[in-house]
Amino acid sequence: MSSRPSASLGSGARATADRVGEAQRQVESNAGDDLAIARAVPALRGALARAQLTRLPTRVHRLAQLGASVGADDLWIKRDDESGELYGGNKPRKLEFLLGEARARGKHSVITSGGIGTHHGLATAICARSLGLRTILLLLKQPVTEHVRRCLLLDYAAGAEMHYGAGIPGLAARGVGVCVRELLRGELPYIIPTGGTSALGTVGYVNAAFELREQIAAGEVPEPDWIFVPMGSGGTVAGLVLGAALAGLRARVVAVLVSDIFPPSATQLARLATRTLRLLQRRAASLPAITVSPDAFRIVREYVGPGYGAPTAAGCSARDAAETLEGIHLETTYTAKCLAAVLDAVRSGAYGGRVLFWNTYSSVDVAAQLGPLPEFHCLPPPLHQFFTGPALPA
Secondary structure (H helix, E strand, O other): OOOOOOOOOOOOHHHHHHHHHHHHHHHHHOOOOOOHHHHHOHHHOOOOOOOOOOOOOOOEEEOHHHHHHOOOOOEEEEEHHHOOOOOOOOHHHHHHHHHHHHHHOOOOEEEEEEEOOOHHHHHHHHHHHHOOOEEEEEEEOOOOEHHHHHHHHHHHHOOOEEEEEOOHHHHHHHHHHHHHHHHHOOOOOEEOOHHHOOHHHHHHHHHHHHHHHHHHHOOOOOOOOEEEEEEOOOHHHHHHHHHHHHHOOOOEEEEEEOOOOOOOOHHHHHHHHHHHHHHHHOOOOOOOOOOOOHHHOEEEOOOOOOOOOOOOHHHHHHHHHHHHHHOOOOOOOOHHHHHHHHHHHHHHOOOOOOEEEEEOOOOOOHHHHHOOOOOHHHOOHHHHHHHOOOOEOO
């Protein structure tokens, strides 16, 4: 059951032509996009449709007090929490290419999936709405915290059509049914993979690595030896590893796994990076034919805890330390677990040298954009169960 009825496409060929024309004008207006990767590889300027959702570059700075608390004077942060005005974190870097392509194809709606507290789903709903696109969310159960409940209410406030499945097979069947419904109404939605993890979405983090290289060259940050980043579906990690290789960075990327739901392997990450490289090479033949092997991916698996979305004591401690010492807000699903790994690594000396923590959480107050949150009974009935029992402490 969805949260609200879907509108039919309406007036036919002229409306579709107008929509496509508008999308093409948007693509043309992006022809002068000045992304870091386009500065390094001019053939990529305007080569991909892009709906600009980011405010780049995101800043880098030293975590002096947090570093001192664990005996490190060379702990740094990349502030992707400030990546966009509508929504921050790692999502807009991917979505601006994915939603750009949806607009270029003249689509009216997008469909994506995630846990009931999915930040990706919320970011998609907010960003798509700003571009005149409907969002359909397929939601899967995860541990319930007050943060998860808030995300569900924000999804609704952002205009998302919400569908719930108790398990992956049921959710997949629901998704097929929704796509058939939309197709019968005249158009298949643009499909965005979970987390925006596709070759196209991954381009956003290839660009991020080139952005970091520019900041190193400008003296804003010394080149790190290690870059720690949380890993869910893997697109952010694959993009950073590929981007670092193309940009000539020596830093190794450390992926801190935060999900036990189909966690990507090093082999899968290498394949995704390779597909992304091929996509870019089709538009810029000058890009080198490098090989991204599974050995390029270092995955830390000890911080998942009980499972995806379940807070851990180490994560909560790291979150509190970041807020108290640096005034930086994290959440317990992704970034707090990653920072816990960073702090343990620095304390133990297991990772010698300079460490950069890549903050992928959004610091944007989306509730301020969306207005008063609805009561939970406005949501589809299958989602009411997540508001009637106790929530996990977080």
